[in-house]
Amino acid sequence: MSQFPIVSEAGLYEAVNYLASGPAGLGQNFSGFSAYQPAYLTGTFRAPFTVATTATTNPPQWYVSPVSVSAVNPLNLVGGRTANFEWTFSTPQSIPPFSVGQQITGRSFSPSFYNGNDGFVVSCSTTSVITQLNNTYVPPALVTAGTVRFDNRDVITSTDANARVTVTGPTEQVFISSQCQWNSQVSYSTSSQFDLVVQINRYRGSIDTAGQGAVDYLFDLESTVSEVIHRYDVSTTTNTTQIFDTGQNVFTTVIDQPSFGYFWYIFETEVVTAPTYRYDSQGNLVTGSNYDGTASGTGVSLGSTSTFAGVSLVNVSSSGTGGTADVEIQPNQTNYSQSATATLNGDGTGYSVGDTVKILGTDLGGATPANDMNVTIIQVGYPGDATPYTQTVGLRSLTAQVIKQ
Numbered sequence: 278m279s280q281f282p283i284v285s286e287a288g289l290y291e292a293v294n295y296l297a298s299g300p301a302g303l304g305q306n307f308s309g310f311s312a313y314q315p316a317y318l319t320g321t322f323r324a325p326f327t328v329a330t331t332a333t334t335n336p337p338q339w340y341v342s343p344v345s346v347s348a349v350n351p352l353n354l355v356g357g358r359t360a361n362f363e364w365t366f367s368t369p370q371s372i373p374p375f376s377v378g379q380q381i382t383g384r385s386f387s388p389s390f391y392n393g394n395d396g397f398v399v400s401c402s403t404t405s406v407i408t409q410l411n412n413t414y415v416p417p418a419l420v421t422a423g424t425v426r427f428d429n430r431d432v433i434t435s436t437d438a439n440a441r442v443t444v445t446g447p448t449e450q451v452f453i454s455s456q457c458q459w460n461s462q463v464s465y466s467t468s469s470q471f472d473l474v475v476q477i478n479r480y481r482g483s484i485d486t487a488g489q490g491a492v493d494y495l496f497d498l499e500s501t502v503s504e505v506i507h508r509y510d511v512s513t514t515t516n517t518t519q520i521f522d523t524g525q526n527v528f529t530t531v532i533d534q535p536s537f538g539y540f541w542y543i544f545e546t547e548v549v550t551a552p553t554y555r556y557d558s559q560g561n562l563v564t565g566s567n568y569d570g571t572a573s574g575t576g577v578s579l580g581s582t583s584t585f586a587g588v589s590l591v592n593v594s595s596s597g598t599g600g601t602a603d604v605e606i607q608p609n610q611t612n613y614s615q616s617a618t619a620t621l622n623g624d625g626t627g628y629s630v631g632d633t634v635k636i637l638g639t640d641l642g643g644a645t646p647a648n649d650m651n652v653t654i655i656q657v658g659y660p661g662d663a664t665p666y667t668q669t670v671g672l673r674s675l676t677a678q679v680i681k682q
Contacts, residue, residue, distance in 0.1 A: 308440035309676030318436060318546065318668040320429040321378035323397075326437045327670065328376075337376035339434075339548065339665040343384065343424035344374055349391055351416040358413040362396065364425055365405045373401040375427055381408060382603075384586045385423030390416070393584030393605055395425060429665065430550045433478065433498070436670055438544040440677040441482070444535055448682035453477055453502065453531040455544045458671035463548070464518040465511060469661020472549035473507040475526045477675070482539035496541050503531045511663070518666070525672065542677045548665040588640040590625070590652070595632035597654075600625030602636060604650065613650050628654050 316327035319337045328337065345367035352361040364383075375381060375398045383395040396408030406425065438457055461473050478501050482494035507523050533542075583606050590600035606613075628634075631654065638648025 306442050306679035307676070308442050308678075309674065310438050310440060311674035312437065313672045315669055315671050316437070318434060318670060319376050319378050320427070320432075320434055320668070321376075321380070321397075322433070322435050323378060325378055326435045330669065335372050336667045336669075337379070338374075338427070339429035339668055341374045341427040343426040344370065345424050346383075346386075346422045348422065349386075349416075349419050352407065355413075357415050359416060360396070360410040360413045361399070361407065362410075362416070363405050363407045364395075366403075367422075370403045373403055373406075375401040375406050377401070379427050379429075381406065381425045381427050382586075383423055383425050384603075385421070386419070386586075387421035387423075388417050388419075389584050389586070390414070391419065391423070392586035393603055430548055433476070433545050433547050434668075436544045436546065436673060438673040438675040439541060440675050441539065441541045442677045442679050443539050444537055444679055446681060447536070449534070450680050450682065451533045451535065451540070451542070452678045452680060453533060453542055453675065454529055455531075455673075455675040456525055456527045457544050457546075457673040458525045459523045459546055460669045460671075461521045461523065461546075461548060461665060462518065462667040462669075463509075463521060463663050463665050464516065465513060465661055465663045466516045467514070467661055468510075468512045469550075469663040470508070470510050470659035471661070471663040472547075472659075473509070473521060473523050474504065474547040474549055475507075475523065476504045476545050476547070477502045477528055477531060478543055478545050479533060479535060480541040480543065481535075482541060494539065499535070499540075500533075502533050502542070503528050511661075540677075542675060544673065544675050546668070548663075548668075550659060550661075550663045550665070583642060585641055588636050590634040591637060593633040593635050593651070595628060595634055595654070597625055597628035597632060597634070600628060600634065602652070604636060604641060606641065 315330045317330060317333070317336045318327055318339075319325055320339045330336075346364050347367040348365040350363045350365070351359045352363055353359050364381075377398050377400065379398045381395050381398060383392050386392050394410075396410040399407045399409050401407070436457060438455060440453075442451060444451065455477055457475065459473070459475065463471065479499050480496035481499045482496050485493070485495045505526055505528075507521075509521060511517075511519070585604045585606075587601045588604060590597070590602060634652050634654065636650040636652065638645040638650070641648060641650060
């Protein structure tokens with residue numbers, strides 16, 4: 278990079294080459310998106326993020342209550358393995374309950390292979406839904422059918438207002454401007470509290486070295502660059518559905534300075550409604566609104582990724598009642614802090630920050646107390662039963678520009 282003032286012949290050459298490199302060399306690495314037509318948010322973290330309001334009469338819902346399933350059939354088997362499954366509903370639904378791209382969750386199936394994360398929706402009708410997992414598996418025979426649902430409460434959710442840029446120098450800065458009008462339809466049957474959160478988040482891209490024929494980068498959330506929280510406290514004694522208009526959320530000249538890399542800046546939303554219990558593998562407080570957190574303790578070595586849905590919480594130092602969790606354990610691992618994810622479902626009452634509970638090892642394929650999983654409750658969410666449904670965005674845009682210093 279050229280230096281100023283120019284004090285040598287080499288410095289002069291560098292300055293001329295820098296100017297001759299054109300707009301890109303001067304820091305005009307620019308990307309952006311804008312739209313004004315109203316659209317529904319699909320509730321997914323991968324495309325399609327929106328669907329035009331004129332393109333469907335069945336808007337995507339951010340919460341779909343459990344749908345009973347009568348059969349699960351593997352599709353596209355190759356060598357006995359597949360990533361695709363068709364879940365047949367016990368009774369036909371009035372409308373297709375799930376939207377393309379949504380990640381559904383199975384519960385109460387046997388074997389436990391069919392519980393937990395059951396893939397992304399590829400297609401859905403009134404009689405069944407077809408999903409795809411990220412990897413292929415040898416599907417075990419279904420013994421007992423359960424239910425599938427979609428729950429996008431307390432989940433950071435992308436919009437189509439996003440931009441990608443590349444940072445190549447240690448002093449480069451990224452200037453971001455964004456705006457988005459967001460209307461959130463929320464239902465509640467009792468006095469409730471909830472937040473409607475808008476964020477600009479930065480994701481770091483990395484090359485997908487595992488997937489053959491990969492057509493895009495892998496992106497991991499690295500940082501929230503800016504955020505606005507709209508807090509609501511509503512009162513009612515009857516079932517109520519209301520549209521909450523957050524207005525035109527505007528972020529002007531947000532300055533970010535990440536290190537070298539390829540970055541994706543996304544305007545994202547989140548409806549924060551349910552209790553949140555999170556901690557990391559070191560037992561430190563993790564702020565935010567996701568349910569996911571790792572656990573501590575020693576489990577048994579299981580030969581494949583195993584999920585255990587709706588397992589009960591047993592009080593160690595707590596007066597709470599009725600809490601349950603979904604647990605996923607990676608294969609051939611025994612250290613819960615490195616291999617297990619406990620998703621507390623936000624049910625039950627009477628839990629407080631600092632409470633300690635456990636999940637019995639007998640509920641996790643092992644023995645008790647040797648394989649008990651210990652959990653610390655670090656955040657208790659809002660009262661009430663606020664549930665998000667249709668989410669609509671209007672005028673929206675995001676631009677990102679890298680400026681060389």
